[in-house]
Amino acid sequence: MNTQQLSRALHELEAERVPADLDLWPRVRARLVAQPGEVRRGRWLPVTRLGWVAVALVALLAVGATARVAATAPVIGRLLQLFEPEIAHQDDSASLGQALNLSQAIDNVTVAVEWAYADAQRIRVGYTLRSSDGRRFDPCHMTLTDETGAPMPFAMGYGVTGEAERLDVALPPGEGSYVSVFANEAQGVAPGELLKLRLEAEAEELILPTPVPTSVPAAPGGPAANPKPGSVLLEPLPVGERLGPFVFEFSIPVAASSAK
Amino acid sequence: MDEREAVARLKRGDIGGLEVLAKAHQLRATRAADLIVRDRSLAEDIVAETLLHVYQRIEQFDASRPFGPWFLRCVVNAARDAATQRERQVPLSSEEVSLEQVLASPTPAPEALAEYAELRDAVWAALGRLQPAQRAAIVQRYYLGLNEREMASEAGCSPGTIKWRLHMAREHLRRWLRPLWQTVAVDGFSRSEMIETQKEVRS
Numbered sequence: 001m002n003t004q005q006l007s008r009a010l011h012e013l014e015a016e017r018v019p020a021d022l023d024l025w026p027r028v029r030a031r032l033v034a035q036p037g038e039v040r041r042g043r044w045l046p047v048t049r050l051g052w053v054a055v056a057l058v059a060l061l062a063v064g065a066t067a068r069v070a071a072t073a074p075v076i077g078r079l080l081q082l083f084e085p086e087i088a089h090q091d092d093s094a095s096l097g098q099a100l101n102l103s104q105a106i107d108n109v110t111v112a113v114e115w116a117y118a119d120a121q122r123i124r125v126g127y128t129l130r131s132s133d134g135r136r137f138d139p140c141h142m143t144l145t146d147e148t149g150a151p152m153p154f155a156m157g158y159g160v161t162g163e164a165e166r167l168d169v170a171l172p173p174g175e176g177s178y179v180s181v182f183a184n185e186a187q188g189v190a191p192g193e194l195l196k197l198r199l200e201a202e203a204e205e206l207i208l209p210t211p212v213p214t215s216v217p218a219a220p221g222g223p224a225a226n227p228k229p230g231s232v233l234l235e236p237l238p239v240g241e242r243l244g245p246f247v248f249e250f251s252i253p254v255a256a257s258s259a260k
Numbered sequence: 261m262d263e264r265e266a267v268a269r270l271k272r273g274d275i276g277g278l279e280v281l282a283k284a285h286q287l288r289a290t291r292a293a294d295l296i297v298r299d300r301s302l303a304e305d306i307v308a309e310t311l312l313h314v315y316q317r318i319e320q321f322d323a324s325r326p327f328g329p330w331f332l333r334c335v336v337n338a339a340r341d342a343a344t345q346r347e348r349q350v351p352l353s354s355e356e357v358s359l360e361q362v363l364a365s366p367t368p369a370p371e372a373l374a375e376y377a378e379l380r381d382a383v384w385a386a387l388g389r390l391q392p393a394q395r396a397a398i399v400q401r402y403y404l405g406l407n408e409r410e411m412a413s414e415a416g417c418s419p420g421t422i423k424w425r426l427h428m429a430r431e432h433l434r435r436w437l438r439p440l441w442q443t444v445a446v447d448g449f450s451r452s453e454m455i456e457t458q459k460e461v462r463s
Contacts, residue, residue, distance in 0.1 A: 005379070006398075006402050006433070007402040007403065009380050009383040010383070010399070014291035014295060014403070016380075017291070018294055018300060018303070020287060022286060022290055023283070023286070024290070024304060024308050024311065025279055025282045027304075027308050028311045028312060029279070031312055032275055032278075032312070032315065098273060098275070100274065101271070101273050194275070196276070250274045250276070
């Protein structure tokens with residue numbers, strides 16, 4: 001007997017003892033689905049920076065974009081507690097769903113998908129938009145599709161930019177966090193299985209109009225620029241820069257229990 | 261999706277990446293663990309737990325390095341620890357009897373032994389007599405195919421320690437399995453390799 005025979009004997013032994021069709025993945029996946037937060041904690045690092053004082057924006061944007069969810073667990077947790085307490089109370093927010101760290105930058109804007117959760121009814125995606133120059137960009141034209149390309153209908157969204165006293169959050173200029181909620185209409189993905197998703201979104205610069213403090217006087221001797229005294233001449237809203245699409249592909253397990 | 265991409269996706273929190281890695285390495289890892297712990301169910305548990313551990317600790321993994329050796333090292337270490345713990349509690353007397361029974365049975369000519377289940381049974385039983393650390397070394401060297409330098413690097417110890425551990429393990433196996441190769445007076449395993457190992461250990 002030599003080392004080659006020993007090696008051969010070991011391989012033959014194991015070929016008999018452990019079949020080649022062994023698949024541990026269902027067992028591992030079940031553990032990940034059952035206890036996602038227990039298995040992976042601590043990816044939600046608080047990165048909220050003090051800065052800019054602005055308004056808290058909590059919006060339901062009809063154009064497919066949604067709410068902003070902080071890029072960090074504390075902010076996401078607070079948003080969930082404020083807007084969907086039934087989810088926040090189901091478990092502590094950081095342990096609910098799947099922590100992700102997907103980011104894509106176009107020019108000076110970075111979109112980061114940081115959290116997602118799916119159950120039989122809904123899919124929630126938490127993400128952050130951040131510009132390096134402090135300009136504010138909002139998400140728009142957001143679509144979520146499954147691996148067959150079927151769209152998941154947008155249901156609602158919420159989020160925050162700037163400072164929000166109710167959330168105890170202060171984000172720096174150019175940063176906002178959002179949660180978008182979609183109906184889960186993926187076919188054939190049972191609880192415990194992986195749902196493969198593709199998120200596409202654009203970022204549109206928001207330029208707030210400068211307030212016009214006074215009415216425009218009529219030009220002497222000419223036609224009245226402002227036909228009605230006391231009225232205000234409104235300028236058309238400026239159109240901001242639009243970037244994208246930002247595209248993300250990720251897989252999340254469908255939770256067995258519905259978070260409603 | 262290749263392994264590097266799978267690691268990158270896993271680092272971003274996508275468990276689809278873990279699925280790719282699991283399917284690529286689970287079989288070899290489970291077989292290696294089974295050789296060490298000698299219990300298939302326990303071996304599967306060890307590999308599954310190691311995959312969960314990978315999921316938790318993937319940030320610590322240097323993505324510029326290959327994933328497989330790192331994962332197998334984790335599995336082997338876990339299996340060695342599990343075997344040590346288990347064998348403190350459960351003596352392997354039954355396996356020793358098994359070895360004696362195997363060696364007492366009539367055997368065919370040495371050249372043909374590898375073709376027969378008796379040899380495998382004897383190797384299995386002899387492995388069970390080794391200390392878990394020695395068994396793990398044999399598995400790494402002769403099942404996973406690592407060289408001594410890689411083993412030392414993986415184990416975080418000196419090459420001399422690995423050489424000595426392997427040497428002792430081979431010596432035990434040679435002694436216990438002597439009836440199976442008693443007619444093979446000179447063989448690569450028992451003589452030339454042992455002499456070479458002894459030289460290396462002395463140096």
